Amino acid sequence: xxxxxxxxxxxxxxxxxKVVACGDKEIGIFRVKGALHAWHNxxxxxxxxxxxxxxxxxxVEPVDENCEVRTLQYNEGNMHVACPWxxxxxxxxxxxxxxxxxxxxxxxxxxxxxxVYVVL
Amino acid sequence: MDVLNKDRxxxxxxxxxxxxxxxxxxxxxxxxxxxxxxxxxxxxxxVDAHHTETISWHELVQYIEDPVIRHQAMLFHDEKMGTASxxxxxxxxxxxQDVGGRIPHQAGIREKVDDGIHRDxxxxxxxxxxxxVDYMVLFPTPMLTLGLHPQPEMEVxxxxxxxxxxxxxxxxxxxxIKTLAxxxxxxxxxxxxxxxxxxxxxxxxxxxxxxxxxxxxxxNDYMRVYSMLQERDxxxxxxxxYHWQDQxxxxxxxxxxxxxxxxxxxxxxxxxxxxxxxxxxxxxxxxSIWVESGLAWVPFLMQRLDxxxxxxxxxxxxxxxxxxxxxxxxxxxxxxxxxxxxMKALELTLDMINAETQLLFASDWPHFDFDLPQEIYDLPFLxxxxxRNILGLNAARLFNLDPTPRKTL
Numbered sequence: 413x414x415x416x417x418x419x420x421x422x423x424x425x426x427x428x429x430k431v432v433a434c435g436d437k438e439i440g441i442f443r444v445k446g447a448l449h450a451w452h453n454x455x456x457x458x459x460x461x462x463x464x465x466x467x468x469x470x471x472v473e474p475v476d477e478n479c480e481v482r483t484l485q486y487n488e489g490n491m492h493v494a495c496p497w498x499x500x501x502x503x504x505x506x507x508x509x510x511x512x513x514x515x516x517x518x519x520x521x522x523x524x525x526x527x528v529y530v531v532l
Numbered sequence: 533m534d535v536l537n538k539d540r541x542x543x544x545x546x547x548x549x550x551x552x553x554x555x556x557x558x559x560x561x562x563x564x565x566x567x568x569x570x571x572x573x574x575x576x577x578x579v580d581a582h583h584t585e586t587i588s589w590h591e592l593v594q595y596i597e598d599p600v601i602r603h604q605a606m607l608f609h610d611e612k613m614g615t616a617s618x619x620x621x622x623x624x625x626x627x628x629q630d631v632g633g634r635i636p637h638q639a640g641i642r643e644k645v646d647d648g649i650h651r652d653x654x655x656x657x658x659x660x661x662x663x664x665v666d667y668m669v670l671f672p673t674p675m676l677t678l679g680l681h682p683q684p685e686m687e688v689x690x691x692x693x694x695x696x697x698x699x700x701x702x703x704x705x706x707x708x709i710k711t712l713a714x715x716x717x718x719x720x721x722x723x724x725x726x727x728x729x730x731x732x733x734x735x736x737x738x739x740x741x742x743x744x745x746x747x748x749x750x751x752n753d754y755m756r757v758y759s760m761l762q763e764r765d766x767x768x769x770x771x772x773x774y775h776w777q778d779q780x781x782x783x784x785x786x787x788x789x790x791x792x793x794x795x796x797x798x799x800x801x802x803x804x805x806x807x808x809x810x811x812x813x814x815x816x817x818x819x820s821i822w823v824e825s826g827l828a829w830v831p832f833l834m835q836r837l838d839x840x841x842x843x844x845x846x847x848x849x850x851x852x853x854x855x856x857x858x859x860x861x862x863x864x865x866x867x868x869x870x871x872x873x874x875m876k877a878l879e880l881t882l883d884m885i886n887a888e889t890q891l892l893f894a895s896d897w898p899h900f901d902f903d904l905p906q907e908i909y910d911l912p913f914l915x916x917x918x919x920r921n922i923l924g925l926n927a928a929r930l931f932n933l934d935p936t937p938r939k940t941l
Contacts, residue, residue: 414534416541433542453544454561458904461561464549466634494634496549496558499900501634529535 415522415529424448424528427491431463434530438463439519441528444491444504450519450530451507460497462516467493467504551640555655555898558637559662563941565906566664572941575924576905577667577933580771580823580866580894581659583652583702584641585672585694589617591701595693619686622677623776628787629900638900653705659897660708664905666924666938669710670702671740671823676773679745684718691716695730703735708938710931712740712769712821720753727760737931738767738821743798744775750809758811762818767864767930769821772799791901799825800833803863807837810850812862819930821864824896828871831884834859860886864930866894867908867922869901879913888918892927 438453440463469486507516593605630639774794834856
């Protein structure tokens with residue numbers, strides 16, 4: 413195993429990211445609700461650059477007591493990254509797609525003395 | 533544990549891909565995948581890719597033959613504010629393919645092109661290089677709904693202008709870029725004139741009928757068109773699209789549903805008429821290609837038509853075989869968007885359509901549901917020869933292309 417020193421912890425702000433190449437592996441590190449999450453930059457669909465996709469809150473469609481709908485809304489509690497190749501979406505904290513059948517490959521992080529390392 | 537210093541870690545130059553990102557950066561993973569699979573030695577023909585012709589519309593309308601319409605179009609572009617491209621119909625504000633910005637290359641390709649070569653040549657070359665493609669067949673995009681234009685002559689004006697412009701600005705600049713020339717199908721005499729004029733022109737390897745239209749492909753008015761194509765050994769492609777003004781689809785409220793059905797429905801209707809009216813019997817050497825409807829619909833239509841035909845053969849008296857036999861012998865299909873969530877179904881589909889000879893790889897780049905050559909290469913149930921046929925050799929045979937790979941990966 414090897415550790416790759418990426419950056420200091422404060423360089424990745426909440427809602428931000430850093431996508432890096434560690435040797436021949438590409439890793440995206442995201443900060444969501446204060447915590448860092450790292451994913452391999454490889455969409456399980458067609459191996460697209462998932463970590464370089466745009467970040468959106470999950471889209472929900474509230475159903476009222478009459479089973480009717482009238483709006484689409486963003487759920488800021490679940491942040492998704494959308495693959496820029498084909499739009500496949502994954503939760504940035506869990507790595508799972510909306511139906512839970514596909515997931516991103518998590519990369520291990522180590523934080524020491526304010527520095528962020530990727531462990532591969 | 534080894535701790536590697538920051539020099540061994542490289543921040544990727546593109547942190548978030550957007551509409552300004554270079555094609556080569558968007559498709560960097562595709563290029564690596566192509567190299568890893570050794571595509572340098574494989575002939576890969578991409579039978580359906582696109583450019584956005586409306587970016588060059590001000591240039592294209594100068595190729596309109598009719599002087600009055602040409603003048604009108606040029607003034608329209610010089611003087612009108614806040615309008616769409618001259619003469620085009622289509623859904624305009626209903627084009628949601630980019631899923632609200634999630635797939636930027638579908639929304640727009642605004643990367644820098646400053647090499648002095650026509651933008652569409654450079655962008656096509658970049659895509660070919662990244663995908664590992666030897667030949668790329670270019671189709672227009674907004675023009676695919678011209679078959680529903682309220683003024684049938686507009687399809688003639690713009691279709692001919694497009695063909696002339698594309699040859700002049702793109703096809704003559706790179707002989708690896710090809711097209712199936714636009715056929716103004718709503719005006720059969722003009723379609724015949726188009727075949728006469730554009731057959732044999734640089735880069736023209738067949739003709740294309742955009743499928744969103746309400747003209748019956750079996751009408752007697754088209755028999756001369758088919759005869760001319762058969763004589764010249766040039767294929768006819770039916771390129772699918774969607775159109776929200778289609779009443780049969782008008783209750784659909786999500787683009788997902790419109791795209792899923794619209795891109796299939798038009799070709800299902802045309803292919804049904806094509807087969808049941810015996811066009812393959814009347815023109816046994818005419819090759820038809822069914823483009824951008826995916827593949828899952830084909831087994832359905834084969835079974836459905838076979839069952840119905842056996843109960844009602846008197847309604848299709850020209851047939852000497854089952855509908856499905858014509859569909860697997862005289863029809864070709866492009867792969868994209870290849871449905872892959874059920875691999876058993878895909879395997880059966882490829883078997884039913886005789887993919888080894890009838891299937892043609894297509895990427896549909898730069899659209900949101902594009903496919904890569906690796907999708908075919910990675911299929912576990914195909915022989916290497918079948919993969920080579922689908923990725924390029926079937927197309928080489930169909931279009932009389934040199935099967936020697938031309939790319940440098």
